[in-house]
Amino acid sequence: MTHDTNKLTTEFAKGNSLRARHTVRIIAGHWRHRLIRFDPGEALRPTPDGVRETVFNWLIPFIKGARCLDLFAGSGALGFEALSRGAAQVTMVDHQRPVCRRLRENCELLGTTQINIVCSDALTYLRQTFDQFDIIFIDPPYNTLLATQTFNLLNRQTTTTPDGVIYVESGTHMEPLVLPSGWEIFRQKAQGEVRYQLYQKIKETVNRE
Numbered sequence: 471m472t473h474d475t476n477k478l479t480t481e482f483a484k485g486n487s488l489r490a491r492h493t494v495r496i497i498a499g500h501w502r503h504r505l506i507r508f509d510p511g512e513a514l515r516p517t518p519d520g521v522r523e524t525v526f527n528w529l530i531p532f533i534k535g536a537r538c539l540d541l542f543a544g545s546g547a548l549g550f551e552a553l554s555r556g557a558a559q560v561t562m563v564d565h566q567r568p569v570c571r572r573l574r575e576n577c578e579l580l581g582t583t584q585i586n587i588v589c590s591d592a593l594t595y596l597r598q599t600f601d602q603f604d605i606i607f608i609d610p611p612y613n614t615l616l617a618t619q620t621f622n623l624l625n626r627q628t629t630t631t632p633d634g635v636i637y638v639e640s641g642t643h644m645e646p647l648v649l650p651s652g653w654e655i656f657r658q659k660a661q662g663e664v665r666y667q668l669y670q671k672i673k674e675t676v677n678r679e
């Protein structure tokens with residue numbers, strides 16, 4: 471039996487290209503350069519490397535030993551990066567069962583038990599949880615109002631610790647997030663079609679006479 475070598479080479483290259491497109495590279499930490507796989511989907515859009523690099527530079531003062539919540543987890547890029555860089559525990563929430571299954575497979579490949587996968591709608595999860603987190607990632611599909619709805623619910627549920635921060639990622643074509651009272655922008659930036667911001671609670675000042 472003979473094979474067309476050029477055809478096989480082309481098919482192999484295409485296969486590698488597809489696999490590369492459906493992987494995310496962990497940038498830094500003890501899993502540096504490790505690849506995590508995700509299944510393609512219209513709404514699944516991993517945070518770009520350049521954006522993640524900037525975001526986790528912002529998070530340096532907060533990440534060590536942090537308890538993190540990765541809402542709309544998708545590929546899990548933010549949550550895996552957080553754990554790689556020193557977070558103590560990560561809860562990943564996504565409503566799609568195939569996505570959750572892939573996240574669990576990636577946890578097994580990385581050999582970690584510090585990630586809790588919750589297969590649930592993000593808003594439903596927030597209404598039911600009593601846990602508090604130091605860092606919360608909100609990265610919903612861009613063409614929705616879920617970022618604002620989620621932030622408002624987080625604020626009402628007091629899901630963040632007193633010094634906790636919230637990261638929000640959205641499309642530049644979307645209206646900016648309307649902040650609940652008591653919150654302020656700690657850092658913000660736009661890159662290409664991505665707008666991303668880190669929010670913190672406004673510190674109360676004590677007047678001493």
